[in-house]
Amino acid sequence: MRVQLVPPGTGELTYEIRNIVNVAEKLQKCGVTINWENIGDPIVKGEQIPAWMKRIVADAVMQNDTWGYCHTRGVLKTREFICEQTNSRGGAHITPEDIIFFNGLGDAIAKIYGCLTPEARVLMPSPSYTTHTLGEIGHAHAPSLHFRLNPESGWAPDLEELRAQVRNNPGVCAIMIINPDNPTGMVYPRETLQAIVDIAREFGLFIIADEVYTKVVYNGQTTVPISDVIGDVPAISLKGISKEFPWPGSRCGWIEVYNGQSDDQFRKYINLILTAKMNEVCSTTLPQSVIPAIMQHPEYQTYLRERIALYETSSNITYNFLKEVPELLVNRTNGAFYMAVAFRDGVLNNRQSLPIADNEVRSLVESLVNQPGVSPDKRFVYYTLAATGICTVPLSSFATSLQGFRVTLLERDPAETERIYRTLAEKIRQYIAS
Numbered sequence: 001m002r003v004q005l006v007p008p009g010t011g012e013l014t015y016e017i018r019n020i021v022n023v024a025e026k027l028q029k030c031g032v033t034i035n036w037e038n039i040g041d042p043i044v045k046g047e048q049i050p051a052w053m054k055r056i057v058a059d060a061v062m063q064n065d066t067w068g069y070c071h072t073r074g075v076l077k078t079r080e081f082i083c084e085q086t087n088s089r090g091g092a093h094i095t096p097e098d099i100i101f102f103n104g105l106g107d108a109i110a111k112i113y114g115c116l117t118p119e120a121r122v123l124m125p126s127p128s129y130t131t132h133t134l135g136e137i138g139h140a141h142a143p144s145l146h147f148r149l150n151p152e153s154g155w156a157p158d159l160e161e162l163r164a165q166v167r168n169n170p171g172v173c174a175i176m177i178i179n180p181d182n183p184t185g186m187v188y189p190r191e192t193l194q195a196i197v198d199i200a201r202e203f204g205l206f207i208i209a210d211e212v213y214t215k216v217v218y219n220g221q222t223t224v225p226i227s228d229v230i231g232d233v234p235a236i237s238l239k240g241i242s243k244e245f246p247w248p249g250s251r252c253g254w255i256e257v258y259n260g261q262s263d264d265q266f267r268k269y270i271n272l273i274l275t276a277k278m279n280e281v282c283s284t285t286l287p288q289s290v291i292p293a294i295m296q297h298p299e300y301q302t303y304l305r306e307r308i309a310l311y312e313t314s315s316n317i318t319y320n321f322l323k324e325v326p327e328l329l330v331n332r333t334n335g336a337f338y339m340a341v342a343f344r345d346g347v348l349n350n351r352q353s354l355p356i357a358d359n360e361v362r363s364l365v366e367s368l369v370n371q372p373g374v375s376p377d378k379r380f381v382y383y384t385l386a387a388t389g390i391c392t393v394p395l396s397s398f399a400t401s402l403q404g405f406r407v408t409l410l411e412r413d414p415a416e417t418e419r420i421y422r423t424l425a426e427k428i429r430q431y432i433a434s
Contacts, residue, residue, distance in 0.1 A: 024391045030361045037407040038391045042246040045410035056293045070285040072278045074101030081292040091228040092258040101283040104251035113139040115272040120173040125149050127398035129182045151329040151342045155186035166203050176208040180335025183398050183406040187221045187335040194229045207235035213336035218312035221334040234259045234266040250287035311337045314409035321421040342404035348376035352434045354387040361386050377403040
């Protein structure tokens with residue numbers, strides 16, 4: 001082309017969670033049966049939506065007003081309901097004007113980062129979820145800035161490094177956290193959240209808290225939403241129904257803005273996000289309209305507890321198999337439905353492989369792993385995918401130098417979960433020894 005179309009470096013960015021699907025689909029055509037452990041879609045893994053929830057949505061479809069535009073901020077009755085839920089906790093107080101709905105949190109994330117000046121940087125955890133990382137890199141046209149989640153300390157954030165990164169990078173305007181965390185499954189204790197808020201207050205920053213999994217906590221762990229500890233610090237909380245109901249196909253998420261009027265720059269920034277949403281008129285009306293009825297249904301809390309119990313079971317099965325491999329750093333997942341596993345330093349190299357009997361499958365994998373720049377953990381993921389059909393995601397694709405993999409905990413059958421992770425543990429040992 002006669003002019004450069006994309007900022008330097010951004011044309012090479014990839015979304016590995018979905019990119020691995022392309023490889024798996026090619027292997028499927030070669031006869032490999034795939035276990036999809038790469039993407040957090042409970043529906044794909046066989047979760048059945050209860051009849052009472054479907055009836056609520058079906059009844060809403062029959063109402064004319066769910067077919068039209070809603071307010072740009074979202075359906076008023078739903079925003080009022082969300083305010084009641086948040087304000088009842090006694091922390092930050094919000095009004096319906098502090099809530100904006102989006103077509104999924106991907107839409108919200110794009111606008112949150114896209115409305116910042118390129119010089120304003122958001123400090124992120126490492127590992128970090130790809131959508132946030134790509135959004136921040138895309139707006140800044142520069143490598144992302146991170147504080148470390150330490151796998152040798154249960155993926156706890158390194159608060160001293162966080163403070164140092166804020167102090168040494170004057171362009172940092174915000175700290176982003178995901179609680180419970182994706183990809184690690186770590187749950188932030190209240191004290192850690194308070195410490196991060198205190199750092200933000202000290203340096204004049206705001207907080208971005210992705211809390212889409214905030215109600216999915218187990219194994220005896222507890223956390224609180226950022227609204228409980230935010231005090232007078234400006235913040236944005238991201239929430240949605242894609243994982244909680246679960247209804248990922250609804251593409252329905254929202255932000256709650258705390259202390260939105262406390263700082264003039266932050267007020268203008270939130271207004272710019274709202275203006276960007278006005279350009280699209282509004283988000284999809286139907287899924288917003290059913291939120292109060294579903295969350296207040298007498299069976300909802302029981303349904304949610306049953307789902308969480310299944311994730312807890314999968315968490316412990318997965319942990320118990322993988323922790324027996326000494327070359328791995330494995331932490332029990334306590335929230336959301338992901339587990340991140342790191343190889344110890346020096347374990348992986350570019351010579352390891354697994355035997356693959358099918359010539360076509362072996363040729364396909366070798367063509368992928370022999371390309372320039374393939375990381376050791378991506379090589380591992382490709383070989384285990386071809387040899388076992390277990391589709392995972394390279395950990396290095398989550399903005400970290402750690403080599404490893406991320407899996408989901410969505411398999412409905414505990415016996416199948418045992419088979420998958422018994423097999424994976426065996427193949428890891430074989431791969432390392434090759």
